[in-house]
């Protein structure tokens with residue numbers, strides 16, 4: 370099911386009182402964590418435990434990647450955060466307000482794109498945005514045209530704004546959904562798999578848009594099953610597997626937690642393996658002229674290791690530690706490969 374909840378539509382139900390409060394900033398800017406969950410759990414009626422005791426903390430100002438293979442519970446978590454489904458147990462706060470009770474107050478500050486935008490194909494991109502904005506009781510109709518123009522500009526759809534949405538590519542639809550989430554200034558953007566189904570160019574465009582929004586001070590929470598996407602754009606990440614949180618923190622720290630592999634290129638493979646073994650390198654593998662292995666903890670001084678190879682008459686063509694990726698961290702933490710099946 371395709372379902373969207375920009376601040377406009379998700380906030381619609383919440384509307385009346387928030388409408389009266391238009392002009393006041395609902396979210397509390399003093400909170401350091403824009404999303405906090407404690408023991409958040411969802412068991413579906415069929416018995417499926419989709420989210421299991423989730424403790425999440427999303428710092429203000431971060432680009433936070435919510436990472437996990439398909440089916441790991443990301444969408445279910447996001448739907449609970451936006452008040453679209455009820456948790457079975459546990460609690461959550463969005464911009465300092467309890468979910469779902471306090472959502473009415475803070476949803477105008479939250480832009481969301483969940484499972485692709487709900488668009489009318491027979492309306493133009495611009496008219497779809499008009500419809501979204503008109504449904505938002507906190508939106509000022511006097512500034513509507515200007516705000517819609519800005520949002521279209523921002524996502525690169527100004528030139529295509531008059532085209533019917535059904536003629537849009539998937540990437541354009543996704544960008545129009547983002548424009549809908551950007552019709553008002555937001556403290557927080559929640560994007561569920563924003564690059565799903567996009568070609569590499571479309572993915573790059575969304576990533577650079579996310580970076581721009583973050584540079585303007587918006588906290589961005591985005592889910593993805595693509596590790597390298599998270600590494601490229603996120604400052605922080607949380608990793609989910611089978612409904613459970615495996616780890617969360619700054620991306621640089623998560624990757625650093627996994628050890629990189631040492632790689633030596635040499636025609637003298639046997640001698641290289643012997644010397645590396647003597648220096649505590651384990652899990653040695655030889656492929657062509659490349660010898661790789663796991664560095665011990667704490668890692669030795671690489672200059673000393675290189676000198677030892679040279680002393681043993683190993684002719685070194687290339688030498689270096691390969692940087693650990695978030696994928697290495699994931700595999701090290703879960704003992705599983707990362708399933709990237711669509």
Ligand SMILES: Nc1ncnc2c1ncn2[C@@H]1O[C@H](COP(=O)(O)OP(=O)(O)OP(=O)(O)O)[C@@H](O)[C@H]1O
Pocket residue numbers: 413414415417418419437438439440441442443444445446562594
């Ligand atoms: N309405 C529902 N009723 C029963 N089970 C559900 C429902 N929605 C999701 N699930 C199950 O809960 C688990 C988590 O699904 P969820 O959609 O949250 O994962 P996800 O990480 O977002 O994956 P995807 O990227 O594929 O959407 C899956 O096993 C899914 O089949």
